[in-house]
Amino acid sequence: MSVHLSHLTLSHFRSHQRTRMVFDGRPVAIHGPNGSGKTNILEAISLLSPGRGLRRATPDEMVRRPQALGWKLRAEFATQDGPRLAETWAEPGQSRQVRIDEKSTTQLALGSLAPMLWLTPAMDRLWLEGAEGRRRFLDRTTLSFAPDHAAQVLAYDKAMRERNRLLRDGVRDARWFAALEAQMAEAGARITANRRAALAALADHADPDSPFPMAEMTLDCTAPDDLASALAENRARDMAAGRSLIGPHRADLRAVWTAKGMEAAQCSTGEQKAFLISAILANARALSAQTGTAPILLLDEVAAHLDAARRAALYDAVCAMGAQCFMTGTGPELFAELGLRAQAFAVAEKDGVSQLSEEYP
Amino acid sequence: MADARDEIDALIGQFARLPGLGPRSARRMVLHLLQRRDQALRPLVMALDRVAQTAQPCQRCGNIATAPICDICADPRRATGEICVVEDVADLWAMERGQAFTGRYHVLGGTLSALDAIGPDDLRIPQLLDRIASEGVREVILALGATVDGQTTAHYIAEALEDSGVTLSALAQGVPVGGELDFLDDGTIGAALRARRAF
Ligand SMILES: Nc1ncnc2c1ncn2[C@@H]1O[C@H](COP(=O)(O)OP(=O)(O)OP(=O)(O)O)[C@@H](O)[C@H]1O
Ligand SMILES: [Mg+2]
Ligand SMILES: [Zn+2]
DSSP states (O other): OOOEEEEEEEEEETTEEEEEEEOOSSOEEEEOOTTSSHHHHHHHHHTTSSSSTTTTOOHHHHBOTTTOOOEEEEEEEEETTEEEEEEEEEOTTSOOEEEETTEEEOGGGGGGTOOEEEEOGGGGGTTTSOHHHHHHHHHHHHHHHOTTHHHHHHHHHHHHHHHHHHHHHTOOOHHHHHHHHHHHHHHHHHHHHHHHHHHHHHHHTOOTTOSSOOEEEEEEOOOOSSHHHHHHHTHHHHHHHTSOOSSGGGOEEEEEETTTTEEGGGSOHHHHHHHHHHHHHHHHHHHHHHHSSOOEEEETTOSTTOOHHHHHHHHHHHHHHTOOEEEEESSGGGGGGGGGGSEEEEEEEETTEEEEEEEOO | OHHHHHHHHHHHHHHHTSTTOOHHHHHHHHHHHHHTIIIIIHHHHHHHHHHHHHOEEOTTTOOEESSSSOHHHHOGGGOSSEEEEESSHHHHHHHHHHTOOOSEEEEOSSOOBTTTTBOGGGTTHHHHHHHHHHTTOOEEEEOOOSSHHHHHHHHHHHHHTTTTOOEEEEOOSOOOTTOOGGGSOHHHHHHHHHTOEEO
8 A cells, every 4th residue: 555644633723723634545535615624634734745835835824813823733654664753833933843753854854754746726727827837836746756856956046046146246257157057057957857857757657548638748948958158158138137047947838738739728727627637647657656656645626627527537547546635625426436435524614613524424 | 149140140151152052051061160160160261261362364274273374284294285175164174083184275264155245255265376386286175065155166266276287176976965074974074085076
């Protein structure tokens, strides 16, 4: 069985005062009315991986109001090497802390517990909005395959910020520029290679029989092969702009619906959603093939846009992979096709506090 | 009596602000010193006073010395034609503890950082160029951190030395990201030095 979350306790986390859940590794369907606290549970799980979670919120936004006394999550994972205990919390005004197996550690260490992928309604407009969101989606996907990707992105970003400062201060020390450009080129080449490898892995693990239309995703990157020389040539223009105009930080992700040869942005809302679902399923399959264990999937309101046939296909795909997939929806009928293959939880809100109960058929 | 207590509290406060110490260890140290006035406290006062009067940066390499030229620069056996460039004195001490390097050092006093407003003129780079000519240096070993700032500084020095005719090398990979030399154990430093590569 894949690595999975076996216990989760939310304390003073958003609408949850104290919510305790026990999981057995099957997919998990959570239903309840709007505002009952479903997404909050998925956000809590996403904080068991490095970063700011699926809402990209600050620790202070997550604390239960009006008390605002700090929040805490406690989770147990079932792994091949036995149970692992992860705790993360934040005191008011402080950054978030992490302990794994009773030892204080960094957020990055959470990455070693269980790979995690998510899809949220906020990503529905991914293909319509600015390149930044697509780059973030691409880099999260890439990071799931290449753990060094985060360090490369951080190094590139730091060298670029240093160079931008030189540009804005009007510094004309060619050696200093060259030293920073050499590092942007080195990290930039790794970033581009990692991104291309990730897209190739997605293409390799696409399921041609799936009812989800597959989009062919390509990296739209104008960064030249010899980035160091190109940056050196571009210094005057960059100085006028006050920032670096070329490089992988300007890359974009393009998606074209393979069957129709149509740009994702031109496709219907449901079709655009389907591209993301097929991408995340391909990502999960590729990771399972590489590591022997399926990632944990967080699919917020994924059932809402899908017709019954596609819902059933999604559930079959998730179950076939053996992934612990957390899904939310407003009513239990959205998960009927899962039957006994999933655990079911009902959430309701009472006096501003989320109430949770497991449902047995 | 209240005055003595205040002064001792102030002393504990000063110790507690030192790196690696907290209020608990500071209280234990001060109590230890007070209880051994002659064996511990007075010798410490004298040692501190001597160092306060004599400690100064070595005019050549930037090491902390008790004379204008430090022991390493003054020792003719260390004129091997190799200079190891480090970020700060803590890194020099770490290299010396490793006992793997027999040449001389050059302490930059920081790393290049536009965001922190540290430019080439704030580091001892011109002095390094002077020494290469005057000391007959054949090899410059860059022992700078694997951080972006450390590597920017390494690239900068490499460019500046391009026409000087010296061999340039860098400590072998394996220095962790953000892990400055001072935190590496002595054996690791020796291994990184032996496996140094052309830069
Ligand atoms: N910091 C907080 N303290 C207390 N309550 C909060 C906090 N942050 C959010 N909430 C509340 O949590 C409730 C549940 O939010 P959540 O997004 O989990 O709902 P949901 O069940 O996913 O609803 P929907 O079906 O509309 O997506 C909301 O009513 C929101 O106001
Ligand atoms: Mg929701
Ligand atoms: Zn010296």
